[in-house]
Amino acid sequence: MCDACLIESIKNSMLSRRALFAGAAATTAAVVASGLTTARPALAQAAGKVVDLTHAYDGEFPTFDGNPGILYEPAVKFDESGYQLWKLTIYEHTGTHIDAPLHFSADGASVADLPPERLVCPLCVLDITAKAAGDANAMVEPADIEAWVSANGAIPAGSCVAMHSGWAAKLGDPSFRNTADGKLAFPGFSKAATDMLAGMDVACIGVDTLSLDPGNSADFGVHFSWLPGGRFGIENLANLDQLPATGATVFIGAPKHKTGTGGPARVMAVL
Known part of the structure; x- marks a missing residue:
């Protein structure tokens, strides 16, 4: 094929592709406008x-x-096989992870049963860093929720409400988990606060600590009330200090193993 013919052929191909993409974009716009998308x-x-x-x-x-x-165990070694992979033993409630309803109920929804529309939702960030600086077992209380609503407007139904206590900055130091004498100590939600959020049809709560309940909780009141109600939680969130109080959308990459009580998750916010 001559150079001129080749150039003309490429030009026609590019024009055809542009027309195809333009048509697809127009179709997408029409779908969005007609309300047929759930975004x-x-x-x-x-x-x-x-x-x-x-x-x-x-x-x-x-x-x-x-x-x-x-726990990591080599399953295939690169120097032996030319590729490599690990055998992993993972405990569900470790790292940044989800607590599913089944975690604290005999027959609640497993992590695989969480409705996908609950995994993409508005994110509301409650900042209690000032309170937590003076109390390692500080809690989100109804007054904190009321103050947030007064400053930012109503908490949307189906949203994720996350506690920002500043605890993620302690990661790598023993104080992230416990006091000097070994007692568990970290902020969490109060049951009164989560009862209020349940009444607002909040989908999930999140914390930047090891537990939805504060470290000194004796009864796991939040776990025993929030999760059996069909809602879920996220523990060990990172980088909440990089987000505004409102305006972000959170994407919760929940694992989907059957009968799972939770599991490590990839959680991202989009602004």
């Missing part, structure tokens, strides 16, 4: 900034019971 308005309005709310973790990452949350 939330917050996604369409996003500027495209992505904040990773997930800690990378290994066997050194702090856990509630103090035991390693993930």
Whole structure:
């Protein structure tokens, strides 16, 4: 084929592709306009900034019971086979992870049963860093929720409400998990607060600590009330300090193993 013919052929091909993409874009716009898509308005309005709310973790990452949350075992070695992979032993409630309803109920929904529309939702960030600086077991209380609503407007139904206590900055220091004498100590939600959020049809709550309940909880009141109600939680969130109180959409990459009580998750926020 001559050079001129080749150039003309490429030009025609590019024009055809442009027409195809333009048609696809027009079709997508029509679908959105007609309301046939389930995408939330917050996604369409996003500027495209992505904040990773997930800690990378290994066997050194702090856990509630103090035991390693993930174990690595070489299954295939590169120097022997030309490729490599690990055999992993993972405990569900380690790292940045989800607590599914089944975690604290005999027959609640497993992590595989969580409705997908609950995994993409508006994110509301409650900042209690000032309170937590003076009290390692500080809690989100109804007054904190009321103050947030007064400043930012109503909490949307189906949203994720996350506690920002500043605790993620302690990761790598023993104080992330416990006091100097070994007692568990970290902020969490109060049951009164989560009861209020349940009445608002909030889909999930999140914390930047090891547990939805504060470290000194004796009864796990939040776990026993929030999760059996069909809602879920996210523990060990990262980078909440990079987000505004409102305006972000959270994407919760929940694992989907059958009968799972929870599991490590990749959680990201889009602004």
